[in-house]
Amino acid sequence: MDQAQRRNKMENKNHRKPKFDPRKEYFFKNGGILLEKQLALSQGLDIGPGQLKVFSHKDVRKATNQFDPDLLVGSSTHRNVYKATIGDREVVVGVPLQREPNPTMIDRNLTEASIAIVMSHDNMVKLYGCCLETCVPMLMYEVLPNGNLSEHLHGDIASSSRIKWADRLRVATDTAYALSYMHNALRKPVVHRGVHSLSVLLDNLFHAKLANFGYSVSITPGDTSQRWPVQGTPGYVDPEYIQTQVLTDKCDVYSFGVLMLELLTGRNPIRMLRGGRDLVDVFVSAVEKNDMIKMIDSEVLEQASRHEIQQFAQIALTCVAKKGAERPTMIEIVVQLRQMRAQLNIPQLMKHK
Template sequence: MKNRTQKFDFKEEYFIKNGGVLLQKIIALGKGHEVGGHLKIISYEEIEKATNNYDPDLIIACLSDANVYSATIDDRLVLIKTPKERDLNPELADIFSTELSVLMALHHENLNKAYGCCLETYVPVIVYQYKLRSKHCTVFQLHRYLHGDDLVLKWKNRLMVVTQVAYALSYMHNALSKPVVHRDVKSSGILIDSLFNVILANVAYSVSITPGKSEQRFPVHGTPGYIDPEYTATQEVTEKCDVYSFGVLMLEVLTRMNPSEMARCGRDLVVEFVSKAETSEGFKEMIDNGVLEQGDNNMNMIELQRFCRLALKCVAHKGEERPSMISVVEELWEMHTR
């Protein structure tokens, strides 16, 4: 008897491979939204129509392995994440499936929420609720605010953005019975609308770890310039890996220096900042001029120094010396509400 899968077209094969039948049953039974009860299954034709056949003008974020499109499905504004590669890449398929499963388990205002998915492609296509955008808002990556020439981010808004990212990481580390470690915190993975609402995106490399269990090793993933050197050396994943990357992000926000670009040139933002910040003149030299120029507008050197001290705690060489994300949130909130 012939293998019945030979009669399937590619879309049906991919749908089954990606767990579509099981997902259909979960949705039909309505087993609560923690397992995807509100997840919509979307056809490949709907994805093509919504993205206008993958129109590059609709791309709002270019990630290392994916493009994110602004689109409309069912008269709802959504974000559609599709792989850049069209080849059959098992590793990429696993990455996208991991992200979808994480989004189904985590529910926080500063994390993407899955609206639906297309399982008719080799790599699943993820459709997010467009939580950041209204008809009067535009969305950009934090990276563009910090390193582009066309956008300027005031210090109070930088502090607001960083605080919201900290909230999201704290939630990931503490909301479930097992901490979820993001492993790829970076400015290009943070989306901001024109009202400075924040989404920490790109949870595709997230892993769940068991509290108290030692030597939980995973291959090193992340973006050069942000990766915890202790994780690089040991491959052991803890929540403190995210704390380090977040500390690098804080320094990036403070200095407007690009950690990944520096890494490509053999430089390290943390090393350079620590070496120069030992003196007051060196400290001022490292801070973005745009921040220093706001000194007369609810800005003072004491707050900058406090922000800097917190960032340096986060990038301590040993993970055990770094604060928890809960402590980071508390201190940032105090600065934010002063």
């Protein structure tokens, strides 16, 4: 081979395209975003790493038995949810349907992962791991056997077995604990922005755990200069937030107040809004007309005293005050709900960190 041929062979070798490995590229890109989110959320505090594990795509395929349809337990427009076994632990895995990167879904999933790394509370759903090798990261959660609160208030479960008053009071208290922790555990409050009955999951003893942290953000208290695009579920979103786009922890308080009214009345805020009515407006109007009792769910009327109903309603009404400054903090709400449960002699079984 003469010198020219050797030179041509070397040039051709140098011009070969490197083998493209999308999983490796996704892994590094998603991992970098996750680290940025974790650092931003921890706000410079040395709080130590969480227990989140990173799994390969091969691990997920094995855990779901190659995405066995028999293990499919739910689906949405964005993902399929499978039961899976990792080691000796049963989890659920959200598998994205997208074949191309979706910036919105990537941001939501990595926000959830960063929350799991930085924040940990008994009343927050545990995220056990994630897979960064797909275009949209996959997340692995603990299994909550009783599903979500909405199913027990409005779904097929509700038609056959109504959720009891003591359980509703426990659910409200547990959810309040989770939000209080999010608002106070770090130097700056972390606002959930997605509080509604689908985001409250239940174990077999009706202890509640807050989920769906994809819209959560860390805010600077008192900063009214920053505008936040409105996120949340219609029927639960703070009207003041919608009007001003100023985000505070009191936005969560409003959404929690709607959740309390949902527990009290058994009415679906989303369905009501689609029909042109707002649960808060309808309830406030009923109170003003002294017709509140007509709105209370039959299960609550049978099991709760008139005093308990009025106490619970009063807390909810302070939460949905028109102005955020007039609403209580989640710490104050926790204290009030604990006092109510103490009066009913309901055991405080959960350990709250």
